[in-house]
Amino acid sequence: xxxxxxxxxxxxxxxxxxxxxxxxxxxxxxxxxxxxxxxxxxxxxxxxxxxxxxxxxxxxxxxx
Numbered sequence: 001x002x003x004x005x006x007x008x009x010x011x012x013x014x015x016x017x018x019x020x021x022x023x024x025x026x027x028x029x030x031x032x033x034x035x036x037x038x039x040x041x042x043x044x045x046x047x048x049x050x051x052x053x054x055x056x057x058x059x060x061x062x063x064x
Contacts, residue, residue, distance in 0.1 A: 011036075028053060 005013075015036045018029050031049055035041040 015033055018024070018033055019026065021029075031053070032041075032046070035045055035049065
């Protein structure tokens with residue numbers, strides 16, 4: 001009989017394998033995984049992270 005996984009187990013497994021997803025943005029994914037691993041994966045922290053990455057990309061673009 002197969003064991004039914006809990007929601008937490010499914011999410012934990014997802015974040016353990018997230019960097020193995022083909023064509024994934026490794027920088028962004030690593031930072032999201034860090035939030036999850038440190039129990040800081042909240043909407044507020046995720047939005048702040050995405051805003052930070054957007055600003056970094058804008059700065060990189062303006063430097064070119």
